[in-house]
Amino acid sequence: MTKVTAEQLATARGCVLGLMLGDAIGATGGNVPASGTLRATSAGQLACFTVEGIIRANIRGTHKGICHPPSVVRHAYTRWAALQGIPGIKRWQEEDWPDGWLAQVPALAVRRGSAPATVSALQAQPIWGAEDLTWHSTGAHALTRILPAGLNRWWGPEPGRFAAEVASTTHGPEAADAAALGATVVANLVKGQTIDKATELAQRECQSFTKVMTGLPLSAALHAARDQPRQLQVLTQLVPDSRAASALAGAVYVALSYADPAQLLDALMFAASVPHGRHVAVAAGAFLGAAHGVEALPVGLVSRLELAWVADVLARDLLSEFLDGPSGSGYDDPPDPRWWDRYPGW
Template sequence: MTTVTTKQISTARGCVLGLVLGDAIGAVGAEVPSAGPLSATTGAQLACFTIEGVIRAHVRATHRGICHPPSVVWHAYTRWAVMQGIPGFKPRQKENWPDGWLAQVPVLAARRGSAPATVTALQNRTMGEIDKPAGDSIGAHALTRVLPVGLTAEWVPEPARLAAEIAATTHAGEAVHAAALSAAIIAGIAKGQGIEEAVQQSQWESMSFLKQPVESPVAAAVEAARSQPRQAMRLAQLVPDARAAAVLAGGVYVALCFPGRDQIRDALLFAASCGNGSGSHVAAVAGALLGAAHGADALPVGWVSRLELAWVADVLARDLIAEFVDQPSGTEYTPGDDPHWGDRYPGW
């Protein structure tokens, strides 16, 4: 019988907590207050719903034998929209919907910035695909929300493709490619590769399902980290705006410039200092990469203990691994050992 390993849990917790922590540090522009909660932004909220959607998709697949995971994750984003009070979305009382445990988390209903491309796609009721995008946005939310998909590499044959398909539900073009790259990098780290090795490997892995060649946004980041490390001006050049490709380049640059276990605090502050509204995105990417590489215990305790979404992120990370390894709700043919799992993660 396969059991969850300490390494799997540490990598998953580090990745998700690192993402959410980077998002929060970036939101305050590296001016971290000495006390009080560290709040999440829309990016961290959507990442939480992505993980929940992936778990629910696997529950559906194991119980019904068939599933289209991007559609289940799209449904997760719809629940987020209902909780946010976005026009066009209302709860359905008779069906007790939104369902699942995330719908009971108050902070996920708090408005923490905007996600215009995601909201527009949801309001139009049009779910995009890689070859048929619903819009033309190439913004960073397509990237940051799918980073944890790479954690499924041991069980999902092509996590980069899954990440791309999820990103494509609301975004297009180079944002979809950046999403695939990011998941491939996380997948490499989860398999035991160093950050630079995982970055290098991802550049060809993520291209396998893209019909048109796309220039890798991380090649310049790798070279910059070698020749011009820890330079704010170089980071600004890599991240001139909040495009997903630029943000991925910035996050990779930061992670490669601060690779050590004891450098995560400095890495997040450096990433968060990135201007033009990209700080939370760049720090989220760097936090996810470094957290996955070093584990949750390497994250700054003083910050994590004040992190608004810490408990939510930690539970989701653990449950993601538990679902794929232990299948707590059972399968179509075998009973599970957690009678409440299906209520927490309904398979739809």
């Protein structure tokens, strides 16, 4: 019998599928075609590998006792890059790699936009745990791919710190700060906080370890949403570029401007309509999906998502891994003998 509650499942599925929906809508610039598949971009693909990496990190820690989770998640990104055929990616073993069930999903092997900072970091530093290189990118992928880590609020005390550590494996301090804040917003939504309260708390909870986005970095977005909601000019000013910090501020503004569950699709269309809005839509989708649950997502569009089934399975498996322990502990027969093959613990 599972220990996962219906509320937890609705929240996790809402967060991950909301992220994927925002990714697909963002890619269209808000001009969603009337029919056909809604394809994921590299942002959605990387988010899938983040979830898989978190699951595999927990399995490694449970079975081996020694684990550096950010390095295991980084290894997940190398599998994504290898599947994409990106040159200069270290092979971790000659046979049966990339491994795990995600490596069998054809859509994840198709290049859908670039992730230059992530790719260059993976090419330049192929060794786990190496500390000799420092990354400087401020790009939004550091934020968008890590947001499901906020679901760790159910089993981890500081998902924001973990998110920053993962982001730091490929991006610079500002982007890592944005990742920490974004994941903590999700974590507070998991606790049942409203979007504005979740954001206010995240700013305070991350103050002890943020390096660039110190103080109350999201206050402008919060005030703008209260005083001038749903204004394209305001959103454009909050998101002047494709930095992670800008995407985060824009997502907070959008999520607060369209806080009613019935407005979720309007929120994503609004986010996608500004020049740098595609990453805003990804983050806003994750926030609103976590806040309102999977039932708030428009079924007609979710059913058209290229990676809907993949994202849904990952959300369910993430909860199962931490709350049900299907792989066991390494001392007894696992409840699910196939779990290790699906998520090898390394």
